[in-house]
Amino acid sequence: MAELYVKPGNKERGWNDPPQFSYGLQTQAGGPRRSLLTKRVAAPQDGSPRETSPGPPPMGPPPPSSKAPRSPPVGSGPASGVEPTSFPVESEAVMEDVLRPLEQALEDCRGHTRKQVCDDISRRLALLQEQWAGGKLSIPVKKRMALLVQELSSHRWDAADDIHRSLMVDHVTEVSQWMVGVKRLIAEKRSLFSEEAANEEKSAATAEKNHTIPGFQQAS
Amino acid sequence: MATYLEFIQQNEERDGVRFSWNVWPSSRLEATRMVVPLACLLTPLKERPDLPPVQYEPVLCSRPTCKAVLNPLCQVDYRAKLWACNFCFQRNQFPPAYGGISEVNQPAELMPQFSTIEYVIQRGAQSPLIFLYVVDTCLEEDDLQALKESLQMSLSLLPPDALVGLITFGRMVQVHELSCEGISKSYVFRGTKDLTAKQIQDMLGLTKPAMPMQQARPAQPQEHPFASSRFLQPVHKIDMNLTDLLGELQRDPWPVTQGKRPLRSTGVALSIAVGLLEGTFPNTGARIMLFTGGPPTQGPGMVVGDELKIPIRSWHDIEKDNARFMKKATKHYEMLANRTAANGHCIDIYACALDQTGLLEMKCCANLTGGYMVMGDSFNTSLFKQTFQRIFTKDFNGDFRMAFGATLDVKELGVGGTSQWKICGLDPTSTLGIYFEVVNQHNTPIPQGGRGAIQFVTHYQHSSTQRRIRVTTIARNWADVQSQLRHIEAAFDQEAAAVLMARLGVFRAESEEGPDVLRWLDRQLIRLCQKFGQYNKEDPTSFRLSDSFSLYPQFMFHLRRSPFLQVFNNSPDESSYYRHHFARQDLTQSLIMIQPILYSYSFHGPPEPVLLDSSSILADRILLMDTFFQIVIYLGETIAQWRKAGYQDMPEYENFKHLLQAPLDDAQEILQARFPMPRYINTEHGGSQARFLLSKVNPSQTHNNLYAWGQETGAPILTDDVSLQVFMDHLKKLAVSSAC
Numbered sequence: 001m002a003e004l005y006v007k008p009g010n011k012e013r014g015w016n017d018p019p020q021f022s023y024g025l026q027t028q029a030g031g032p033r034r035s036l037l038t039k040r041v042a043a044p045q046d047g048s049p050r051e052t053s054p055g056p057p058p059m060g061p062p063p064p065s066s067k068a069p070r071s072p073p074v075g076s077g078p079a080s081g082v083e084p085t086s087f088p089v090e091s092e093a094v095m096e097d098v099l100r101p102l103e104q105a106l107e108d109c110r111g112h113t114r115k116q117v118c119d120d121i122s123r124r125l126a127l128l129q130e131q132w133a134g135g136k137l138s139i140p141v142k143k144r145m146a147l148l149v150q151e152l153s154s155h156r157w158d159a160a161d162d163i164h165r166s167l168m169v170d171h172v173t174e175v176s177q178w179m180v181g182v183k184r185l186i187a188e189k190r191s192l193f194s195e196e197a198a199n200e201e202k203s204a205a206t207a208e209k210n211h212t213i214p215g216f217q218q219a220s
Numbered sequence: 221m222a223t224y225l226e227f228i229q230q231n232e233e234r235d236g237v238r239f240s241w242n243v244w245p246s247s248r249l250e251a252t253r254m255v256v257p258l259a260c261l262l263t264p265l266k267e268r269p270d271l272p273p274v275q276y277e278p279v280l281c282s283r284p285t286c287k288a289v290l291n292p293l294c295q296v297d298y299r300a301k302l303w304a305c306n307f308c309f310q311r312n313q314f315p316p317a318y319g320g321i322s323e324v325n326q327p328a329e330l331m332p333q334f335s336t337i338e339y340v341i342q343r344g345a346q347s348p349l350i351f352l353y354v355v356d357t358c359l360e361e362d363d364l365q366a367l368k369e370s371l372q373m374s375l376s377l378l379p380p381d382a383l384v385g386l387i388t389f390g391r392m393v394q395v396h397e398l399s400c401e402g403i404s405k406s407y408v409f410r411g412t413k414d415l416t417a418k419q420i421q422d423m424l425g426l427t428k429p430a431m432p433m434q435q436a437r438p439a440q441p442q443e444h445p446f447a448s449s450r451f452l453q454p455v456h457k458i459d460m461n462l463t464d465l466l467g468e469l470q471r472d473p474w475p476v477t478q479g480k481r482p483l484r485s486t487g488v489a490l491s492i493a494v495g496l497l498e499g500t501f502p503n504t505g506a507r508i509m510l511f512t513g514g515p516p517t518q519g520p521g522m523v524v525g526d527e528l529k530i531p532i533r534s535w536h537d538i539e540k541d542n543a544r545f546m547k548k549a550t551k552h553y554e555m556l557a558n559r560t561a562a563n564g565h566c567i568d569i570y571a572c573a574l575d576q577t578g579l580l581e582m583k584c585c586a587n588l589t590g591g592y593m594v595m596g597d598s599f600n601t602s603l604f605k606q607t608f609q610r611i612f613t614k615d616f617n618g619d620f621r622m623a624f625g626a627t628l629d630v631k632e633l634g635v636g637g638t639s640q641w642k643i644c645g646l647d648p649t650s651t652l653g654i655y656f657e658v659v660n661q662h663n664t665p666i667p668q669g670g671r672g673a674i675q676f677v678t679h680y681q682h683s684s685t686q687r688r689i690r691v692t693t694i695a696r697n698w699a700d701v702q703s704q705l706r707h708i709e710a711a712f713d714q715e716a717a718a719v720l721m722a723r724l725g726v727f728r729a730e731s732e733e734g735p736d737v738l739r740w741l742d743r744q745l746i747r748l749c750q751k752f753g754q755y756n757k758e759d760p761t762s763f764r765l766s767d768s769f770s771l772y773p774q775f776m777f778h779l780r781r782s783p784f785l786q787v788f789n790n791s792p793d794e795s796s797y798y799r800h801h802f803a804r805q806d807l808t809q810s811l812i813m814i815q816p817i818l819y820s821y822s823f824h825g826p827p828e829p830v831l832l833d834s835s836s837i838l839a840d841r842i843l844l845m846d847t848f849f850q851i852v853i854y855l856g857e858t859i860a861q862w863r864k865a866g867y868q869d870m871p872e873y874e875n876f877k878h879l880l881q882a883p884l885d886d887a888q889e890i891l892q893a894r895f896p897m898p899r900y901i902n903t904e905h906g907g908s909q910a911r912f913l914l915s916k917v918n919p920s921q922t923h924n925n926l927y928a929w930g931q932e933t934g935a936p937i938l939t940d941d942v943s944l945q946v947f948m949d950h951l952k953k954l955a956v957s958s959a960c
Contacts, residue, residue, distance in 0.1 A: 006888065007602075009601060009602035009603065009900065010598075010600060010601045010602055013597060013598040013600050013601045014596070014597040014598060014601040014602075014603060014899070016850070016899035016900055016901050016909075017597075017601045017602050017603055017899070017900070018602055018603055018606070018851070018891050018897050018898060018899060018900035019602065019888075019891065019900060020602040020605070020606060021606065021891070021892055025892060026606070026609065026610075026613075026892065027614075036886065036889060037817050037819050037829075037844070037846060037886060037890070038808055038811075038812075038817065039817075039829040040771060040774075040815065040817070040829055040832075041829050041830060041831045042770045042771055042774070043773075043774050043831060043833075043944055043948065045763075045764060045765070045770070061862070061865075061867060061873070062823070062862050062867050062873055062875075062876040062879075063823055063875070064872045064873055064875075065872060065873060065874045065875040065876075116400065117400075117460075120460050121460075124460075164376065165376050165377065168372075168373045168376040168377075169373060169376075169377075169609060172369040172370070172372065172373045173369060176369055176372045176373070176463065176467070177463075177467065179376070180372075180375065180376075180459050180460050180463040181460065183376060183459065184459065184460060187380065187456060
């Protein structure tokens with residue numbers, strides 16, 4: 001789901017600045033990688049100049065591709081293009097579809113979370129709305145926010161968290177002011193959810209102990 | 221020999237150990253005759269995805285002076301439930317939990333495939349990780365904005381229960397009190413005056429007056445190791461406020477007049493950071509992360525004055541004893557580094573500026589504590605941003621790769637007691653060079669089938685905050701040099717030997733004069749060739765080295781030309797940076813630094829390694845060079861012409877498009893994973909950046925000898941430094957000569 005792309009580095013600030021990899025590509029890299037290019041060639045022991053490839057360098061065009069399925073003289077890495085990923089044509093994420101669930105989630109948390117934190121989150125959601133409505137957010141950011149909200153609504157906390165991280169890494173300039181509010185909202189919703197689940201379990205256990213008729217629970 | 225290479229490889233994969241010699245000389249005299257010392261490279265926390273840690277504590281030898289850990293080399297009596305320590309021969313009773321063991325039911329730590337094993341310590345409270353940001357505000361607007369964003373981003377990468385703090389500095393030093401209330405407070409210190417730890421703690425209100433005995437008070441912050449302080453708060457509580465605080469940071473307000481440098485009080489800022497952590501969280505994993513955009517120009521630890529017309533010291537200045545501030549500044553940072561290490565904390569330095577920032581003077585802060593050193597041109601570069609992100613990379617278990625507070629114990633057979641080292645910050649690639657001294661007297665007989673054994677025990681704090689112990693126990697055969705020379709030759713690990721000698725060389729270079737180190741290195745190489753080469757006396761053309769030595773002279777040739785030993789092409793800061801990374805990387809990466817890798821791409825076949833030599837630069841090849849610090853892609857003249865003509869865009873020349881892409885893909889693999897991120901140079905024949913390639917390759921064809929070879933192949937290099945051929949010729953002459 002996360003974008004996989006490579007952008008060139010900041011050539012103005014560092015002429016040899018390496019390319020920038022998206023969060024998705026970097027987390028893909030993961031654990032230890034066997035270095036692929038590690039072999040060396042010993043110098044000839046008798047010291048004669050090495051035999052280089054025969055023939056003069058061709059002055060004409062390169063050898064054309066053969067018609068047979070090509071055996072690539074290529075390296076071993078994945079070919080990810082240097083151009084930014086182009087998204088399949090789909091309708092742009094709708095602001096309301098993103099903001100409404102977030103505001104609902106915040107409402108859900110109001111009983112459980114300190115007022116000051118809720119106000120802080122609310123302030124940041126307002127900022128998000130303002131920036132979205134004002135056309136200040138790029139398409140990838142809006143798209144990923146839509147995905148984040150989906151994950152949040154489905155209670156997939158880790159996935160939502162990962163999307164928030166990918167946005168912070170790849171688009172920090174756009175999102176830094178309000179994203180920390182979304183991050184906190186995910187955390188609060190997650191803790192509220194596990195509290196509720198724990199309470200349900202407890203009251204179910206107590207219900208059994210008290211021999212109450214299953215299905216009849218006190219409204220809390 | 222193929223089998224020895226496999227043996228070496230398997231051992232490195234399993235135990236993270238590479239020895240210069242895989243059979244050991246049986247006496248001190250023999251050891252000196254072998255020229256290359258008996259030494260090993262150890263990667264204590266080598267990543268082992270296939271090795272789950274065991275959830276119990278290690279069984280130790282009961283002899284108080286031994287305390288070796290139970291390992292596969294120990295003799296076991298399963299019936300009597302006894303084991304014999306292989307280091308001190310003490311017989312030990314197994315603990316009750318081992319009552320059920322037998323030959324067919326062995327505990328993991330006795331099995332040979334668990335020569336390396338990791339234990340998780342269950343007892344004791346687990347303290348959170350601590351990150352203290354120390355931020356220079358004397359940056360240009362763009363740079364400060366980029367740095368602020370990187371720090372805000374990092375709050376999303378830190379674990380929620382980690383503690384985080386912020387100190388900013390410029391002319392003054394500000395310690396920010398982190399609170400969840402709306403008002404942000406800070407304590408301001410003058411940047412000109414150093415303070416003791418106690419003064420800092422008093423001024424920050426970290427010490428409370430002594431309490432009368434009868435009053436029972438709740439524990440004060442510094443007594444309660446895992447409570448947070450006002451200056452270090454958990455991420456999950458403080459992230460919103462800290463994000464805003466970072467967002468509001470301004471450039472240092474003190475105006476900088478024309479011809480002057482900003483007044484930067486790095487020395488005091490670091491001192492306060494060290495003192496703050498010392499007073500609140502001693503002996504728990506913590507990183508002080510210093511972000512600086514220029515040299516310290518004020519107060520203790522200043523490296524240059526504020527007059528721009530007086531440049532920061534160069535190697536020439538240092539050689540002529542013309543570096544006014546160097547000794548005093550180095551002393552200040554060494555004092556801080558030692559205190560930090562004693563507290564179990566580490567210091568990272570992230571220095572991004574076009575000019576030097578004082579890494580030479582500050583390097584001990586990173587080197588002595590196991591912290592990182594990152595050097596870039598600006599905080600607004602991909603190099604800094606991604607390198608910084610990679611500090612927070614997670615491993616296959618979703619834990620940070622960084623580890624803290626390690627102590628390494630090395631136990632050897634026959635020597636009473638153990639050697640211990642402290643490494644406050646380390647990660648799965650951190651590699652130590654350990655040098656051994658053989659103490660047996662000459663002619664002491666080796667026990668029949670005798671093997672020497674060494675045990676490495678690393679206690680450390682894992683990033684999940686668990687305490688763990690990694691134990692590696694290895695054994696090798698003793699050998700007699702006189703009677704078993706061929707055996708010893710075959711057991712030589714030329715790659716490990718090259719890196720171990722190089723580390724020794726760099727160590728000497730930092731304490732001695734440059735040319736002396738080269739002479740020492742040459743002398744060792746000649747002696748090694750004399751001892752292990754096959755030749756007829758006085759006949760250089762007869763000289764041969766066996767396969768296990770064939771790459772070694774080349775490694776030494778490139779080492780002599782490397783930035784680790786040739787400093788005058790670099791600034792003192794650059795040399796410090798290169799040496800810092802060289803001293804801690806594993807074998808493969810260290811070798812890349814000594815002798816860069818060069819691969820050639822062409823239509824003639826798959827990509828192949830080629831000699832790091834100007835003869836490898838050909839018109840119809842693409843070269844990829846990896847020096848560890850730079851990745852260089854170089855298009856030969858014809859390839860460049862074809863690209864300019866646009867053949868890659870024509871469908872009938874699709875294979876040319878693939879040829880151009882192949883080295884880019886391989887470069888990407890390297891760029892995606894390496895820490896720190898290398899610089900990336902994509903150039904071609906005649907390009908100004910081609911100099912990066914040309915300066916590294918051996919100049920076998922210079923303008924002096926181009927026509928002597930008889931055929932014009934490869935690109936000539938315009939330099940007068942000695943080529944590998946000349947070097948090898950001299951070496952052979954000296955090795956076969958009876959005069960040496």
